[in-house]
Amino acid sequence: MSSLHRFDCACAILHGGGSRYQVGSLAKELGGRRALIVTDPGVVAFGFADEIAASLKEAGIESVVFSEVQPDPTKQNVLDGFEALKQNNCDLVVALGGGSPIDTAKVISVLPTNQADIATFAGLHKIPNAALPLIAIPTTAGTGSELTKVAVITDTARDVKMMMLSAPLQPRAAIQDFELTMTMPPALTAAVGVDTFTHGLEAYVSRKANAMSDPLALSCVSLVGKYLRRAYTDPGDREAREGMMVASGQGGMAFSNSSVCLVHGMSRPIGAVFHVPHGLSNAMLLPAVTRFSIGGAPHRYAEVARMLRIAEQDRSDGYACDALCEWLEALNCDLNIMRLSEWRNASAEKFHQFKAKMAQDALDSGSPANNPRVPTTEEIEDLYEKVW
Numbered sequence: 048m049s050s051l052h053r054f055d056c057a058c059a060i061l062h063g064g065g066s067r068y069q070v071g072s073l074a075k076e077l078g079g080r081r082a083l084i085v086t087d088p089g090v091v092a093f094g095f096a097d098e099i100a101a102s103l104k105e106a107g108i109e110s111v112v113f114s115e116v117q118p119d120p121t122k123q124n125v126l127d128g129f130e131a132l133k134q135n136n137c138d139l140v141v142a143l144g145g146g147s148p149i150d151t152a153k154v155i156s157v158l159p160t161n162q163a164d165i166a167t168f169a170g171l172h173k174i175p176n177a178a179l180p181l182i183a184i185p186t187t188a189g190t191g192s193e194l195t196k197v198a199v200i201t202d203t204a205r206d207v208k209m210m211m212l213s214a215p216l217q218p219r220a221a222i223q224d225f226e227l228t229m230t231m232p233p234a235l236t237a238a239v240g241v242d243t244f245t246h247g248l249e250a251y252v253s254r255k256a257n258a259m260s261d262p263l264a265l266s267c268v269s270l271v272g273k274y275l276r277r278a279y280t281d282p283g284d285r286e287a288r289e290g291m292m293v294a295s296g297q298g299g300m301a302f303s304n305s306s307v308c309l310v311h312g313m314s315r316p317i318g319a320v321f322h323v324p325h326g327l328s329n330a331m332l333l334p335a336v337t338r339f340s341i342g343g344a345p346h347r348y349a350e351v352a353r354m355l356r357i358a359e360q361d362r363s364d365g366y367a368c369d370a371l372c373e374w375l376e377a378l379n380c381d382l383n384i385m386r387l388s389e390w391r392n393a394s395a396e397k398f399h400q401f402k403a404k405m406a407q408d409a410l411d412s413g414s415p416a417n418n419p420r421v422p423t424t425e426e427i428e429d430l431y432e433k434v435w
């Protein structure tokens with residue numbers, strides 16, 4: 048652990064059942080007069096966008112809904128949303144949905160003050176100027192995007208998911224209302240829940256882990272251990288849904304101020320090429336990548352096993368690390384996580400055609416360099432073979 052770290056976070060986090068009804072007063076506090084609600088058709092169909100618009104109206108704030116965000120949002124989604132923002136003279140952005148609408152809203156909110164090709168935002172600290180105020184309201188638990196300074200936007204021309212990490216992408220405020228996640232079906236609950244776990248785990252074992260991110264990361268993995276299976280088997284379990292929402296935010300804050308590592312590095316290219324949802328591709332990779340990485344930071348992985356209560360405090364690190372690998376495999380089984388080769392459009396031919404490019408894109412993203420064991424391109428290709 049080096050000694051100098053920076054920790055960015057939102058200035059307000061509202062959480063708890065029903066906190067979404069505070070969006071109007073929060074938007075007023077932030078000085079907004081006209082809001083662009085950025086969301087997607089699935090979220091609109093549940094009536095959530097109407098609830099948010101009504102709360103804004105009650106506080107005297109007009110709003111316009113932009114709902115053309117697709118899963119794994121593209122540059123075009125961002126440009127279309129920016130057009131809607133300009134045409135309607137909006138001075139505040141409200142993101143409502145999973146990571147896709149939230150990430151899209153983040154990049155829309157920096158465009159008025161950072162007029163450049165979106166591709167130039169990819170990488171670390173590439174966005175210089177402050178954004179319009181943004182309130183993020185997640186409906187999945189989740190990416191934790193409501194509490195990160197990260198956005199992931201797909202460049203369809205190059206089949207690359209661009210990762211942007213810059214302070215202006217940090218939402219000014221987040222509203223974590225777990226009631227919005229209760230409509231998630233089990234497969235979505237599982238995928239986004241493993242994404243949350245991966246944020247906590249990778250933030251904790253990362254070479255950039257630090258004293259501020261560590262407690263958040265450990266709390267995140269512990270909450271997922273307690274609640275993910277419950278939320279998966281009983282979508283109406285309010286306590287489990289609330290626990291997963293808290294875990295999601297903590298995991299987001301942890302990794303945004305530490306980093307993600309090899310699982311995320313390898314997951315983004317799978318998303319870009321095969322359009323496997325982000326959480327699901329993480330889950331496909333997690334057991335094999337953990338086995339590969341564990342020797343680089345055995346004590347840290349062992350601590351995660353102890354937080355999960357799958358290894359007693361007096362057991363050796365070796366025992367705890369084995370227990371963690373077995374637990375991850377069992378979790379995938381219980382959540383019915385498929386292999387990459389079982390994904391609907393993943394032919395062996397396409398896999399072999401893209402394997403080398405995916406390995407190179409994974410390395411180029413920078414995330415594998417934060418891993419406790421830094422892989423070569425060949426080792427990444429081997430790992431892709433293992434999870435295929």
Ligand SMILES: NC(=O)c1ccc[n+]([C@@H]2O[C@H](COP(=O)([O-])OP(=O)(O)OC[C@H]3O[C@@H](n4cnc5c(N)ncnc54)[C@H](O)[C@@H]3O)[C@@H](O)[C@H]2O)c1
Nearest residue numbers: 089118119145146147186187190192195197199230231325
């Ligand atoms: N910015 C970050 O910090 C960060 C972190 C991790 C992942 N991501 C990115 O986030 C994206 C994935 O986000 P996601 O996994 O939250 O999914 P998503 O936003 O792509 O949504 C997936 C689907 O779930 C539906 N959905 C959303 N909420 C629902 C609900 N409550 N009930 C039923 N259906 C619902 C949506 O309509 C959509 O069809 C990826 O692009 C990933 O790269 C970003």
Ligand SMILES: [Fe+2]
Nearest residue numbers: 190242311325
């Ligand atoms: Fe993630």
